[in-house]
Amino acid sequence: MLDINLIREDPEVVRTSMRVRQMDPAPVDAVLALDSERRVLLAQSEKLKAERNAVSKEIGRAKDSAGREARIEAMRSVGDQIAVLDDQLREVDGKLHEAISIIPNIPDPSVPVGPDEHGNVVIRTVGEPRTFDFTPRPHWELGVDLGIINFDQGVKITGSRFYVLSGAGARLQRAIIAFFLDLHIRQGYREQYTPFMVKSETLFGSGQLPKFRDNLYKDHEEDLWMVPTAEVPLTGLHMDEILDEARLPLRYTAYTPCFRREKMSAGRDVRGIKRGHQFDKVEMYIYAKPEESQAEHARMLADAEETCRALGLTYRVVQQCTGDLSFASHITYDLEVWAPGVGEWLEVSSVSNVGDFQARRANIKYRPADGGRTRYLHTLNGSGLGMPRTLIAVMENYQTKEGSIQVPEVLSPWMGGIDRISIP
């Protein structure tokens, strides 16, 4: 959520930011109109309340019943006026909140302007795409032949875009998750195990609601939603808190499954395990002081890159342009790994600094050590790699001519002696 003062004082900055995001800036004008309407009503209501408070105090002190009755009668009508004004105020407040809630974060000035993902900029490529003396096969062939991915069973028990990992495939994914978590712990993040379901308020805090309701799964009778990313519960951990400056930065890591309806991507990436309604992810999350968030962003990006290097994957760092930048983000770098079987760079991580955008929505502040006013802090989030795509990259990069998969050395502690997955 943006600061209402910013919208009030410099609406053109906000309009411009929406335009470069390929959005209609009309909500800005709605916010301005509602905001001035609100302030007029608020001033009227508060003036009457001040009067009522003062007179009510006199009534409490008054001894003569005649004076009391006259004042009580006068205040009755003042009370009625206040009720009318407060009803209007409530309505305007609700509309204002709704309008300001759908305005996206302002991109950092360094974010390249572009229409969509085609405007993203490759910052650097690390490693060379692996060469093969045979034609590398896609994971959906390898996985089925090796008996470690079963698409039919996923569809049978749940539906399209679901699959089952079996035997060494399931174990390989678990090994990658455990490896990532342990790596992030060494990098200085504290592991969290959170609920996988959250209430609406929590989703509002991280920015998924109200705008992206259609992409979420919801319990049909309770106020409970399945998390689309660990970023949601991790933002919620300190909702409505004022943290002491000495506690910052707070660095968390969490494994969660992620649930997404993928309504906007119907028909895309239908083959394989690249885009499912359920996938696993290990996330990094940082609460930082504003002046430190840029350095923390660089650190988090380096920590995410380390996961790719440790797995021996060729990757590139891509900066998202304004047209691709997610709703809450101020600046985002993606990590894309090369998958030779499907022949494409797969987005396995997005590392974002959202500034105070989520902190405002979730009401998370900190108290400076010098005792100054409380301030909103900054939050950052980044995947320590999303699972199915990392799994795809590992399978396709480590495949052999015989159709088996060599297990990366770093995963051996979790693989129980399996160093190669072969056709049974």
Added chain:
RNA sequence: GGAGGGAUGGCCGAGUGGCCUAUGGCGCCUGUCUUGAAAACAGGUGUGGGGCAACCCACCGGGGGUUCGAAUCCCUCUCCCUCCGCCA
């Protein structure tokens, strides 16, 4: 699922309709005293909003209501505790 009890400032805890619209204590900050510290004493110490300002408004778990006036009375929801039942 049933019955009962709770939720008040950083923490503990008083407050059942006006009498400073939150007593008191702990903690914290400042000052006095002291070579310094402790102790003692005095003062201060929540969040948000509106206003150039003086100041005003709101907030006692959330929401709604009664009243001239609500932390206090009523309704409702959430969460916590105790007991009973059921159960992975």
